Amino acid sequence: MPTQSREDTQTPAPPAPKIDSHTAEFWRRLGDGSFELQRCKECGRYRYPPRNHCPGCLANEFDWVKATGSGTVYTYITYERAFHPAFAAAVPYTVALVELDEKVRVWARMSDGVSDNDVTIGSQVELVVEQRTAGELPCFTLVAP
Amino acid sequence: MRDHQDSPWIVKPLRRLDCCLVSDGGGAFIVTSADRAKDLPQCPVYLAGMGQHHPHNHLMEAEQITTGGGKRSAETAFRMAGMLPADMSFAQIYDCFTMTVLITLEDYGFCKKGDGGAWVRDGRIGLDGELPVNTHGGLLSQAHVEGMLHVTEAVKQLRGGEVEPERQVPDAVAGVVSGHGGIFATHATLVLTNEEL
Numbered sequence: 001m002p003t004q005s006r007e008d009t010q011t012p013a014p015p016a017p018k019i020d021s022h023t024a025e026f027w028r029r030l031g032d033g034s035f036e037l038q039r040c041k042e043c044g045r046y047r048y049p050p051r052n053h054c055p056g057c058l059a060n061e062f063d064w065v066k067a068t069g070s071g072t073v074y075t076y077i078t079y080e081r082a083f084h085p086a087f088a089a090a091v092p093y094t095v096a097l098v099e100l101d102e103k104v105r106v107w108a109r110m111s112d113g114v115s116d117n118d119v120t121i122g123s124q125v126e127l128v129v130e131q132r133t134a135g136e137l138p139c140f141t142l143v144a145p
Numbered sequence: 146m147r148d149h150q151d152s153p154w155i156v157k158p159l160r161r162l163d164c165c166l167v168s169d170g171g172g173a174f175i176v177t178s179a180d181r182a183k184d185l186p187q188c189p190v191y192l193a194g195m196g197q198h199h200p201h202n203h204l205m206e207a208e209q210i211t212t213g214g215g216k217r218s219a220e221t222a223f224r225m226a227g228m229l230p231a232d233m234s235f236a237q238i239y240d241c242f243t244m245t246v247l248i249t250l251e252d253y254g255f256c257k258k259g260d261g262g263a264w265v266r267d268g269r270i271g272l273d274g275e276l277p278v279n280t281h282g283g284l285l286s287q288a289h290v291e292g293m294l295h296v297t298e299a300v301k302q303l304r305g306g307e308v309e310p311e312r313q314v315p316d317a318v319a320g321v322v323s324g325h326g327g328i329f330a331t332h333a334t335l336v337l338t339n340e341e342l
Contacts, residue, residue, distance in 0.1 A: 048204065048205060049203060055206065070183070074210075075159070075210065077156050077157060078154075078156065078157040079155060079156050080153070080154035080155060080157060081153075081154075081155055097204070104204065104205070105205045105206075107204075107205060108291075139257065
């Protein structure tokens with residue numbers, strides 16, 4: 001179930017994801033609260049971001065598979081300045097590059113309740129789909145050790 | 146270092162002085178055959194080696210993020226030139242951020258992976274140091290012209306007498322230039338020399 005964020009609704013709207021024919025189905029499923037990965041039917045490799053062919057074997061046939069949502073922080077950064085006025089109230093906020101159990105990496109913001117100081121390389125995280133101003137987006141929460 | 150440490154955080158771990166300038170500008174160079182260059186007024190600078198490697202598009206797809214395309218790009222360029230990093234009189238390294246320089250110097254073989262920070266200390270990459278880096282100030286200090294001025298600076302250094310005396314590398318014979326695009330997505334290397342090939 002997508003959760004509500006605490007973003008300021010008085011400021012300009014944040015940029016919306018650019019949705020094209022390669023990614024439309026990914027965003028549609030995310031809108032239903034499900035973060036799904038393409039899995040190649042030929043070699044079984046998961047891929048992200050979504051695209052038409054497998055980067056490993058170039059095959060076009062794939063299945064959509066709901067991600068377990070479990071992963072670890074590969075690296076992270078903390079924004080101390082807003083690069084868009086929509087994020088002014090959110091600063092400082094942390095964005096992590098997470099390696100999911102499916103061996104793909106996903107950039108996403110840490111959920112609002114997460115303290116920047118608690119994020120480190122190797123942190124165990126869980127992907128949650130949150131209702132944000134721009135629509136549903138994946139975010140990460142910390143899993144208690 | 147004091148100025149750097151006092152500059153505000155932009156995106157941790159980068160402070161403002163870790164980030165390149167934002168500029169409008171241009172540079173140009175003409176490539177021709179060594180044969181034609183003999184008749185031209187300026188001293189020729191020879192393209193001894195070139196390389197490239199473009200490991201990924203999105204950073205999410207990078208196998209790992211502490212080595213970029215520079216490793217394979219530089220190996221190709223140095224091998225083609227028949228030269229080693231130690232033969233370089235200077236290096237003009239694409240410096241969108243300070244850490245890009247450290248990673249590139251490591252990838253190019255000037256020092257071991259992970260040793261970049263320690264290696265550049267105590268003036269080693271200053272004008273009087275073992276390997277002058279970015280004698281023109283680069284994207285961090287001169288201007289961001291997409292790396293064009295890294296090429297033109299290398300050429301001027303090798304011609305001699307074309308830059309202010311205080312930034313001329315004495316007895317320069319060869320230099321390496323790096324180009325970089327995206328977030329460690331694309332990389333190219335040139336090895337230039339003023340000695341006829």
